[in-house]
Amino acid sequence: MGSIKRHYKNESKLFYCIGLLFFLSIGGACTGFESLSKIPESRRVSPAQGMLGIEGDKLQAAYTNFLMASLNDEYGDFKQARDYLLKALENDPDSFYLNQKMVIYLKKMKDYEGALEYAQRGLKTDPNNIEKRLQLADIYSLSGDDKSAISEYQKILDMDPSNSRVRLILTTIFIKKSQFTAALGHLDTLLQEDPNLMIAYYYRGRIHLELRNYRAAEKAYQDALRINPRMEHTLFDLGVLYQMSKDYEKAMVTYEKLLGYYPANSVARERLINVYYELGREDQAKQKMEELKAHSKPGDRDRQILGRIYLRHGKLDESIEELNLIVSAWPSDHETRYFLALAYEEKGEPEKALDHFRMIDKGSRYFVSAQLHMAYILDNQEKYDEAFNLLQVAIQKEKGKIELYLMQATLLEKKKEFGRAIEVIEEGLKQDDRSVELIFRLGVVFDKMGQKEKSIEQMRSVLEIDPKHADALNYIGYTYAEQGIRLNEAMELVQSALKIKPESGYIIDSLGWVYYKKGLYDEAIQSLEKAFTLIPDDPTVSEHLGDVYFKTKKYKKSLEMYQKALSLNHPNEEMIKEKIEKVKAVLE
Numbered sequence: 001m002g003s004i005k006r007h008y009k010n011e012s013k014l015f016y017c018i019g020l021l022f023f024l025s026i027g028g029a030c031t032g033f034e035s036l037s038k039i040p041e042s043r044r045v046s047p048a049q050g051m052l053g054i055e056g057d058k059l060q061a062a063y064t065n066f067l068m069a070s071l072n073d074e075y076g077d078f079k080q081a082r083d084y085l086l087k088a089l090e091n092d093p094d095s096f097y098l099n100q101k102m103v104i105y106l107k108k109m110k111d112y113e114g115a116l117e118y119a120q121r122g123l124k125t126d127p128n129n130i131e132k133r134l135q136l137a138d139i140y141s142l143s144g145d146d147k148s149a150i151s152e153y154q155k156i157l158d159m160d161p162s163n164s165r166v167r168l169i170l171t172t173i174f175i176k177k178s179q180f181t182a183a184l185g186h187l188d189t190l191l192q193e194d195p196n197l198m199i200a201y202y203y204r205g206r207i208h209l210e211l212r213n214y215r216a217a218e219k220a221y222q223d224a225l226r227i228n229p230r231m232e233h234t235l236f237d238l239g240v241l242y243q244m245s246k247d248y249e250k251a252m253v254t255y256e257k258l259l260g261y262y263p264a265n266s267v268a269r270e271r272l273i274n275v276y277y278e279l280g281r282e283d284q285a286k287q288k289m290e291e292l293k294a295h296s297k298p299g300d301r302d303r304q305i306l307g308r309i310y311l312r313h314g315k316l317d318e319s320i321e322e323l324n325l326i327v328s329a330w331p332s333d334h335e336t337r338y339f340l341a342l343a344y345e346e347k348g349e350p351e352k353a354l355d356h357f358r359m360i361d362k363g364s365r366y367f368v369s370a371q372l373h374m375a376y377i378l379d380n381q382e383k384y385d386e387a388f389n390l391l392q393v394a395i396q397k398e399k400g401k402i403e404l405y406l407m408q409a410t411l412l413e414k415k416k417e418f419g420r421a422i423e424v425i426e427e428g429l430k431q432d433d434r435s436v437e438l439i440f441r442l443g444v445v446f447d448k449m450g451q452k453e454k455s456i457e458q459m460r461s462v463l464e465i466d467p468k469h470a471d472a473l474n475y476i477g478y479t480y481a482e483q484g485i486r487l488n489e490a491m492e493l494v495q496s497a498l499k500i501k502p503e504s505g506y507i508i509d510s511l512g513w514v515y516y517k518k519g520l521y522d523e524a525i526q527s528l529e530k531a532f533t534l535i536p537d538d539p540t541v542s543e544h545l546g547d548v549y550f551k552t553k554k555y556k557k558s559l560e561m562y563q564k565a566l567s568l569n570h571p572n573e574e575m576i577k578e579k580i581e582k583v584k585a586v587l588e
Helices: 002-009 013-023 058-075 078-091 096-108 112-125 130-142 146-159 164-176 180-193 198-210 214-227 232-244 248-261 266-278 282-294 301-312 316-329 334-347 350-358 367-380 384-397 402-414 418-431 436-448 452-465 470-483 487-500 505-517 521-534 539-551 555-567 573-587
Strands: none
Touching: 058 078, 058 096, 078 096, 096 112, 096 130, 112 130, 130 146, 130 164, 146 164, 164 180, 164 198, 180 198, 198 214, 198 232, 214 232, 232 248, 232 266, 248 266, 266 282, 266 301, 282 301, 301 316, 301 334, 316 334, 334 350, 334 367, 350 367, 367 384, 367 402, 384 402, 402 418, 402 436, 418 436, 436 452, 436 470, 452 470, 470 487, 470 505, 487 505, 505 521, 505 539, 521 539, 539 555, 539 573, 555 573
């Protein structure tokens, strides 16, 4: 049996020839396998034909069916290959190689559930086999079960700490899940083992860019470019970093260098033109755009870049004109149609935007984003159920996209269906149980239900994952201030939040409210007036300022602020009206 099993792994075109000559009745000599892809359907053999009904040595039958599976694999018919392999496994069920091949076929067919079954079965027979565990982990990852994938990859690292491939895979998953501390830990290990591992520096740059740690990101990208000065993705991300940090001169130099190496990079060209505009070099920007026009005609796909640049700089009519010509000529160009829909949305023509968003095919990479934009438009039109259903379709396409669950929960909150909102958030947490966005939202829902303790519990869970989450710090502090309890702790929490977001009007309002609750009215007025200048259209800020003015006997200012709060549709209209009457009574 062992010798035959080795044959499985040592398969070659010679074996295909032998199988072809002895087991198939398709005629002709075996002169090479470059012609296999031309075998007509009528001359191909199905699992129900040929040798499958012949009795004899089980191992020989397994090998025969394995050859047939390999032939169909070469042809590209993975379903047929799978069916033959099933027959082979019936005769040799303990073959590690046949089971492994079955996993591969099922993965190619995107039958991850079936692949998972065979991979788990193989691992049970040999739990310490790294190759089998890696196969199982890869399937979990492909199927979107990141939690199980992380667990399996970690077990592999426990057995083989020097496995850099697995450590890199884990890093990418942690980056995707925004678990940056864990990702950086793995990158540090990789770089200790290999200080010239360019991809590790690149990933480190990506993480720090996401965290807005621009200096650390720049150093990491420069380290990567020291190893390979022409690395396209690193140059591009470095240009993005300089744009984000508003260092447009360096961004310009970086994009120009990138385009010198890769002149076909249209996204970099688009960004370079935008940088020229930011630097006030409109002549250079227009020159680049004229160069694009000179090498293309209206309606050419290459001119999508022009439509996007016009869109970015608010030239919506020009953007719509360019993009409309392209989708008229190329109706299946869903990318261009997506940007056309965005242009209509930004122009304030929601129905036209919806028309184009709806035409984006489910197979397009823009489909989920289009569903989200439609949901926002329908939300503004108070068509909450229709928006919710669109998001549900998007979730079926991309379960791991947290924004979809957040948007659904928000829609349900507006309908005051808090129980359903919690169910949606919990579904999202099954995809990522460390999503601070979802956990924060859950805390907000509990607050709206009047369950303050549960709300604070969720906010503290956020802080366990991200101790510098300013909004969670502020939420707990403001909640304590509202309740008039633990005011010293509330002050510390809000001040910590303010260090992270010093210009947040909402956090400054919270600080003013803590001062008010502590009886420090001068400090309260100073903070609340600053908050009002930053967010003059927030009714709660107006109410707070009205309260502190009333407390300090500035009655006319108090009345003005209460009336302002009422005009801004304060959620508790009756309470504001009572406060207005109370002030008027004092003024009379």
